[in-house]
Amino acid sequence: MAAQSEEIAWPSNYFNYFTEVEEHFQEARGTGLFLMSPLDWALVEAWKNAGVPLEAVLRGIDLALENWRNRKNRLQMVNSIAYCTQAVLNEAQVLAGVARPAVARKESPAPFSLDDLETYLRTNAAQFRQEAGYEEIATAVDRIAGDAAALYNDLEDLERRLTALEDKAIAIARSRQTEEELLRARRELDSQLRPYRGKMTAEQLSMLEKQYLERQLMEAAGLPRLSLFYLR
Numbered sequence: 481m482a483a484q485s486e487e488i489a490w491p492s493n494y495f496n497y498f499t500e501v502e503e504h505f506q507e508a509r510g511t512g513l514f515l516m517s518p519l520d521w522a523l524v525e526a527w528k529n530a531g532v533p534l535e536a537v538l539r540g541i542d543l544a545l546e547n548w549r550n551r552k553n554r555l556q557m558v559n560s561i562a563y564c565t566q567a568v569l570n571e572a573q574v575l576a577g578v579a580r581p582a583v584a585r586k587e588s589p590a591p592f593s594l595d596d597l598e599t600y601l602r603t604n605a606a607q608f609r610q611e612a613g614y615e616e617i618a619t620a621v622d623r624i625a626g627d628a629a630a631l632y633n634d635l636e637d638l639e640r641r642l643t644a645l646e647d648k649a650i651a652i653a654r655s656r657q658t659e660e661e662l663l664r665a666r667r668e669l670d671s672q673l674r675p676y677r678g679k680m681t682a683e684q685l686s687m688l689e690k691q692y693l694e695r696q697l698m699e700a701a702g703l704p705r706l707s708l709f710y711l712r
Contacts, residue, residue: 495591495635495708497528504538505561508545519672520561522692528709530687532572540568562676569684592711594632600711601625604704608649611702613656617649621706639708646706650694653701665696 501524502516516524527537544564558564590597602625608618624631624641631638669692677685698705 495711497534498524498709500534501537501541501561505541505564508541509558517560517672518695519669519688519692522695523562523565523688525695525709526684526687526691527568529691532568533575536571536575537568540564540571543567543571560672560676562673562679565676565684566679590632590635592708594628596711597632597708598625598628600708601628604706607702607704613652614649614703617645617652620645635708642706642708649703649706650697653697653703656701657697661700662693665693665700668696669693 498521524537541561541564544567545558547567548558548563592600601621605618605621605625608614608621621642624638631641669689673685673688673692680688695705704710
């Protein structure tokens with residue numbers, strides 16, 4: 481555990497959350513290139529949205545894979561970050577149980593440039609404009625892109641704005657989803673999640689299912705994600 485005087489670096493740690501987890505899991509797994517599945521994406525995003533500290537995720541991955549290596553019977557390779565779920569949640573509880581004095585939050589430079597941000601926003605606006613019924617969202621994203629220079633100084637507020645627009649897009653896409661499409665998505669989720677259900681609580685499963693189904697819904701509709709979490 482870091483010293484009590486440790487400050488939280490924001491926004492770099494927040495927006496590098498996925499990259500850090502992906503690279504750390506690949507390194508800890510020790511088998512070369514690893515491509516995260518849609519379930520992995522949804523799980524990491526669920527942890528991020530739930531406020532699970534990055535440190536807890538990285539430590540949980542290390543512990544889970546260390547325990548796996550110490551097993552006498554290793555019939556299968558660890559092929560999903562979901563394998564590390566219980567260890568990650570245990571580490572999060574450990575960190576949450578350590579009292580730390582309130583400290584001023586340390587601001588750090590954004591992990592992307594203003595030009596990258598503007599390109600990201602314009603590209604997403606164009607994608608929304610190509611899909612009927614999302615013109616209002618496209619216009620709003622274009623407007624945000626036009627104010628990017630000012631908003632770049634408060635990425636936390638910008639993230640809130642983009643997340644709100646993404647929620648509206650998800651609501652529109654969900655209203656157009658057929659019963660068969662939803663059933664197919666749930667079957668795919670159940671198939672991927674089956675080996676790991678015993679490692680998660682009902683609350684954790686509910687959050688993961690929500691993230692997974694929303695991700696699949698946006699992909700099926702051909703819509704981009706707006707959160708800065710996806711600006712890589």
